[in-house]
Amino acid sequence: MASVDECRQALQELAARLDRNAETVRERVDLDRTLACRITDLDTAFHGRLTGGRLIDLTDGDDPKAKIALNTSSDDLVALVRGDLDIGRAVASRRVSIKANPFDLMKLRKLL
Incomplete structure:
Protein backbone atom coordinates (compact mmCIF):
# COMPACT_ATOMS: atom_id res chain seq x y z
CA MET A 1 0.00 0.00 0.00
CA ALA A 2 1.33 3.42 -0.99
CA SER A 3 1.52 6.11 1.68
CA VAL A 4 -0.35 9.41 1.80
CA ASP A 5 2.91 11.17 0.89
CA GLU A 6 3.40 8.90 -2.13
CA CYS A 7 -0.14 9.66 -3.30
CA ARG A 8 0.41 13.39 -2.81
CA GLN A 9 3.67 13.15 -4.78
CA ALA A 10 1.94 11.23 -7.59
CA LEU A 11 -0.73 13.92 -7.89
CA GLN A 12 1.94 16.64 -7.85
CA GLU A 13 3.75 14.79 -10.66
CA LEU A 14 0.50 14.63 -12.62
CA ALA A 15 -0.05 18.36 -12.08
CA ALA A 16 3.51 19.09 -13.27
CA ARG A 17 3.03 16.91 -16.35
CA LEU A 18 -0.23 18.67 -17.22
CA ASP A 19 1.45 22.02 -16.66
CA ARG A 20 4.27 21.16 -19.08
CA ASP A 57 -4.62 24.46 -6.21
CA LEU A 58 -3.95 20.83 -5.29
CA THR A 59 -4.29 20.37 -1.56
CA ASP A 60 -5.11 17.78 1.10
CA GLY A 61 -8.72 17.09 2.02
CA ASP A 62 -11.93 16.21 0.27
CA ASP A 63 -14.24 18.49 -1.66
CA PRO A 64 -17.70 16.92 -1.38
CA LYS A 65 -19.00 19.41 -3.96
CA ALA A 66 -16.32 18.58 -6.56
CA LYS A 67 -17.72 18.31 -10.08
CA ILE A 68 -15.33 15.44 -10.88
CA ALA A 69 -14.49 12.75 -8.32
CA LEU A 70 -11.96 9.97 -8.78
CA ASN A 71 -12.05 7.08 -6.29
CA THR A 72 -9.21 4.57 -6.20
CA SER A 73 -6.72 2.80 -3.97
CA SER A 74 -3.33 4.28 -3.17
CA ASP A 75 -1.41 1.70 -5.22
CA ASP A 76 -3.70 2.16 -8.21
CA LEU A 77 -3.34 5.95 -8.09
CA VAL A 78 0.45 5.69 -8.12
CA ALA A 79 0.33 3.10 -10.93
CA LEU A 80 -2.02 5.30 -12.99
CA VAL A 81 0.24 8.33 -12.73
CA ARG A 82 3.34 6.29 -13.56
CA GLY A 83 1.57 4.82 -16.59
CA ASP A 84 1.72 1.27 -15.23
CA LEU A 85 -2.08 0.96 -15.11
CA ASP A 86 -4.36 1.69 -18.06
CA ILE A 87 -7.22 3.95 -16.98
CA GLY A 88 -9.71 2.28 -19.32
CA ARG A 89 -9.01 -1.15 -17.92
CA ALA A 90 -8.96 0.19 -14.37
CA VAL A 91 -12.40 1.75 -14.78
CA ALA A 92 -13.76 -1.34 -16.53
CA SER A 93 -12.52 -3.58 -13.71
CA ARG A 94 -13.83 -1.11 -11.09
CA ARG A 95 -10.42 -0.49 -9.61
CA VAL A 96 -11.06 3.18 -10.38
CA SER A 97 -14.35 5.03 -10.48
CA ILE A 98 -14.87 8.47 -11.94
CA LYS A 99 -17.99 10.42 -11.11
CA ALA A 100 -18.79 13.36 -13.34
CA ASN A 101 -21.58 14.56 -15.54
CA PRO A 102 -21.77 12.74 -18.90
CA PHE A 103 -20.46 15.71 -20.90
CA ASP A 104 -17.40 16.04 -18.65
CA LEU A 105 -16.76 12.29 -18.89
CA MET A 106 -16.75 12.54 -22.69
CA LYS A 107 -14.21 15.37 -22.50
CA LEU A 108 -12.08 13.49 -19.97
CA ARG A 109 -11.95 10.45 -22.27
CA LYS A 110 -9.91 12.57 -24.68
CA LEU A 111 -7.28 12.93 -21.98
CA LEU A 112 -7.23 9.28 -21.12
Whole structure:
Protein backbone atom coordinates (compact mmCIF):
# COMPACT_ATOMS: atom_id res chain seq x y z
CA MET A 1 0.00 0.00 0.00
CA ALA A 2 1.33 3.42 -0.99
CA SER A 3 1.52 6.11 1.68
CA VAL A 4 -0.35 9.41 1.80
CA ASP A 5 2.91 11.17 0.89
CA GLU A 6 3.40 8.90 -2.13
CA CYS A 7 -0.14 9.66 -3.30
CA ARG A 8 0.41 13.39 -2.81
CA GLN A 9 3.67 13.15 -4.78
CA ALA A 10 1.94 11.23 -7.59
CA LEU A 11 -0.73 13.92 -7.89
CA GLN A 12 1.94 16.64 -7.85
CA GLU A 13 3.75 14.79 -10.66
CA LEU A 14 0.50 14.63 -12.62
CA ALA A 15 -0.05 18.36 -12.08
CA ALA A 16 3.51 19.09 -13.27
CA ARG A 17 3.03 16.91 -16.35
CA LEU A 18 -0.23 18.67 -17.22
CA ASP A 19 1.45 22.02 -16.66
CA ARG A 20 4.27 21.16 -19.08
CA ASN A 21 1.69 20.16 -21.70
CA ALA A 22 -1.07 22.65 -20.85
CA GLU A 23 -1.43 23.99 -24.40
CA THR A 24 -1.96 20.52 -25.86
CA VAL A 25 -4.23 19.44 -23.03
CA ARG A 26 -6.32 22.61 -23.33
CA GLU A 27 -6.78 21.99 -27.07
CA ARG A 28 -8.07 18.47 -26.34
CA VAL A 29 -10.03 19.16 -23.16
CA ASP A 30 -11.11 22.63 -22.14
CA LEU A 31 -12.61 22.14 -18.68
CA ASP A 32 -12.93 24.32 -15.65
CA ARG A 33 -14.03 21.95 -12.90
CA THR A 34 -13.27 21.16 -9.30
CA LEU A 35 -11.69 17.76 -8.82
CA ALA A 36 -11.54 15.42 -5.82
CA CYS A 37 -9.31 12.36 -5.63
CA ARG A 38 -10.42 10.00 -2.89
CA ILE A 39 -7.97 7.31 -1.77
CA THR A 40 -10.16 4.50 -0.51
CA ASP A 41 -7.61 2.37 1.37
CA LEU A 42 -6.06 5.32 3.20
CA ASP A 43 -9.33 7.06 4.00
CA THR A 44 -7.89 10.32 2.71
CA ALA A 45 -8.50 12.68 -0.18
CA PHE A 46 -7.00 15.51 -2.18
CA HIS A 47 -8.71 18.19 -4.19
CA GLY A 48 -7.90 20.85 -6.72
CA ARG A 49 -9.16 22.43 -9.91
CA LEU A 50 -8.76 21.29 -13.51
CA THR A 51 -8.66 24.44 -15.62
CA GLY A 52 -6.89 25.64 -18.74
CA GLY A 53 -5.27 22.25 -19.23
CA ARG A 54 -3.72 22.42 -15.76
CA LEU A 55 -4.37 20.87 -12.36
CA ILE A 56 -4.06 23.75 -9.90
CA ASP A 57 -4.62 24.46 -6.21
CA LEU A 58 -3.95 20.83 -5.29
CA THR A 59 -4.29 20.37 -1.56
CA ASP A 60 -5.11 17.78 1.10
CA GLY A 61 -8.72 17.09 2.02
CA ASP A 62 -11.93 16.21 0.27
CA ASP A 63 -14.24 18.49 -1.66
CA PRO A 64 -17.70 16.92 -1.38
CA LYS A 65 -19.00 19.41 -3.96
CA ALA A 66 -16.32 18.58 -6.56
CA LYS A 67 -17.72 18.31 -10.08
CA ILE A 68 -15.33 15.44 -10.88
CA ALA A 69 -14.49 12.75 -8.32
CA LEU A 70 -11.96 9.97 -8.78
CA ASN A 71 -12.05 7.08 -6.29
CA THR A 72 -9.21 4.57 -6.20
CA SER A 73 -6.72 2.80 -3.97
CA SER A 74 -3.33 4.28 -3.17
CA ASP A 75 -1.41 1.70 -5.22
CA ASP A 76 -3.70 2.16 -8.21
CA LEU A 77 -3.34 5.95 -8.09
CA VAL A 78 0.45 5.69 -8.12
CA ALA A 79 0.33 3.10 -10.93
CA LEU A 80 -2.02 5.30 -12.99
CA VAL A 81 0.24 8.33 -12.73
CA ARG A 82 3.34 6.29 -13.56
CA GLY A 83 1.57 4.82 -16.59
CA ASP A 84 1.72 1.27 -15.23
CA LEU A 85 -2.08 0.96 -15.11
CA ASP A 86 -4.36 1.69 -18.06
CA ILE A 87 -7.22 3.95 -16.98
CA GLY A 88 -9.71 2.28 -19.32
CA ARG A 89 -9.01 -1.15 -17.92
CA ALA A 90 -8.96 0.19 -14.37
CA VAL A 91 -12.40 1.75 -14.78
CA ALA A 92 -13.76 -1.34 -16.53
CA SER A 93 -12.52 -3.58 -13.71
CA ARG A 94 -13.83 -1.11 -11.09
CA ARG A 95 -10.42 -0.49 -9.61
CA VAL A 96 -11.06 3.18 -10.38
CA SER A 97 -14.35 5.03 -10.48
CA ILE A 98 -14.87 8.47 -11.94
CA LYS A 99 -17.99 10.42 -11.11
CA ALA A 100 -18.79 13.36 -13.34
CA ASN A 101 -21.58 14.56 -15.54
CA PRO A 102 -21.77 12.74 -18.90
CA PHE A 103 -20.46 15.71 -20.90
CA ASP A 104 -17.40 16.04 -18.65
CA LEU A 105 -16.76 12.29 -18.89
CA MET A 106 -16.75 12.54 -22.69
CA LYS A 107 -14.21 15.37 -22.50
CA LEU A 108 -12.08 13.49 -19.97
CA ARG A 109 -11.95 10.45 -22.27
CA LYS A 110 -9.91 12.57 -24.68
CA LEU A 111 -7.28 12.93 -21.98
CA LEU A 112 -7.23 9.28 -21.12
